[in-house]
Amino acid sequence: MPATRRAALFPVLAAIALGVAAAPPAALSQSAPASPAASPAATGTVLVTGASRGIGFEFVRQYVEAGWTVIATARKPQESSDLVELASRNPKVRLEQLDVVDAASVAALKERLAGVPIDVLINNAGDTDQFRGQSFGKLAHDRFGYLMELNAHGPMRVTEALVGNVEAGRQKKILAVSSLAGSFGANGGGMPGGYWYKASKAALNVMMLSLAQDLKPRGILVACLSPGQVDTQGYAKRGITMPGMVDIKLSVGGMRKVVDGLTAAQSGTFIRYNGEVQPW
Ligand SMILES: NC(=O)c1ccc[n+]([C@@H]2O[C@H](COP(=O)([O-])OP(=O)(O)OC[C@H]3O[C@@H](n4cnc5c(N)ncnc54)[C@H](OP(=O)(O)O)[C@@H]3O)[C@@H](O)[C@H]2O)c1
Numbered sequence: 001m002p003a004t005r006r007a008a009l010f011p012v013l014a015a016i017a018l019g020v021a022a023a024p025p026a027a028l029s030q031s032a033p034a035s036p037a038a039s040p041a042a043t044g045t046v047l048v049t050g051a052s053r054g055i056g057f058e059f060v061r062q063y064v065e066a067g068w069t070v071i072a073t074a075r076k077p078q079e080s081s082d083l084v085e086l087a088s089r090n091p092k093v094r095l096e097q098l099d100v101v102d103a104a105s106v107a108a109l110k111e112r113l114a115g116v117p118i119d120v121l122i123n124n125a126g127d128t129d130q131f132r133g134q135s136f137g138k139l140a141h142d143r144f145g146y147l148m149e150l151n152a153h154g155p156m157r158v159t160e161a162l163v164g165n166v167e168a169g170r171q172k173k174i175l176a177v178s179s180l181a182g183s184f185g186a187n188g189g190g191m192p193g194g195y196w197y198k199a200s201k202a203a204l205n206v207m208m209l210s211l212a213q214d215l216k217p218r219g220i221l222v223a224c225l226s227p228g229q230v231d232t233q234g235y236a237k238r239g240i241t242m243p244g245m246v247d248i249k250l251s252v253g254g255m256r257k258v259v260d261g262l263t264a265a266q267s268g269t270f271i272r273y274n275g276e277v278q279p280w
Pocket residue numbers: 049050051052053054055056074075076098099100101124125126127128129150177178179180226227228229230231232233
């Protein structure tokens with residue numbers, strides 16, 4: 001099977017075999033994506049990594065709409081027309097350059113944000129499209145290191161750099177957008193060939209769990225989020241229908257609601273966009 005075809009089938013295979021794309025519960029069904037609104041209880045300052053497109057951009061868009069101050073970071077913020085356009089209309093959007101695998105870029109952001117309190121840090125940047133052409137026997141070994149750097153090490157690097165900002169914020173919340181693909185408890189053997197992605201998200205999960213414990217004395221909450229399967233790679237536009245896909249507005253609206261309501265008791269857990277706690 002050609003790699004492009006296999007890539008196109010990836011979400012379907014993952015959905016079927018991993019069981020990660022079960023239909024959302026009625027209260028959050030895709031027929032009603034218009035009102036995923038998070039609780040308006042609190043606004044503040046949120047920093048989102050990987051905000052140029054996909055889930056990251058949708059976080060930015062929704063937080064702006066809800067009146068938050070948003071620090072939207074991207075590798076090349078000026079090349080994201082969506083971000084630039086949003087920032088041009090909203091003075092509460094601050095665009096910042098950040099490549100999460102580049103130590104110098106992370107250090108430079110830390111310096112630029114010195115003294116800026118951050119209520120919510122959302123580690124979202126990641127690579128979801130690593131399935132290309134991979135299967136056991138034909139694994140792209142040269143991609144393993146990069147995926148671990150990006151999906152696992154990146155969030156830790158960013159979090160370590162900005163933890164002081166979060167500690168200075170009122171809400172003190174750190175999130176990582178993970179995936180059920182990285183769950184031991186939910187892994188039914190799907191996503192064939194997705195070893196590197198799964199390993200990187202499993203590594204991310206265990207690090208966030210440890211971080212939740214380490215940061216507890218500082219009053220900082222840490223949790224992993226599972227967005228469900230969201231079509232950020234343009235499958236629908238290409239006429240490819242996928243069972244169990246979650247509308248991006250619904251997914252991000254749900255995750256925002258989870259973040260808004262996050263309690264100390266939930267720190268160190270893995271929570272799906274619809275509020276269900278997932279197995280590690
Ligand atoms: N979509 C899903 O179904 C799904 C399911 C489970 C988990 N997730 C997770 O959700 C997160 C967002 O995924 P998505 O679907 O929105 O993916 P996406 O549309 O491919 O967007 C990925 C984002 O990450 C950024 N990025 C990539 N490498 C980066 C780096 N080195 N430094 C900073 N930013 C970087 C990209 O920026 P550029 O524009 O510069 O490339 C882009 O903004 C990922 O962590 C992914 O694993 C997604």
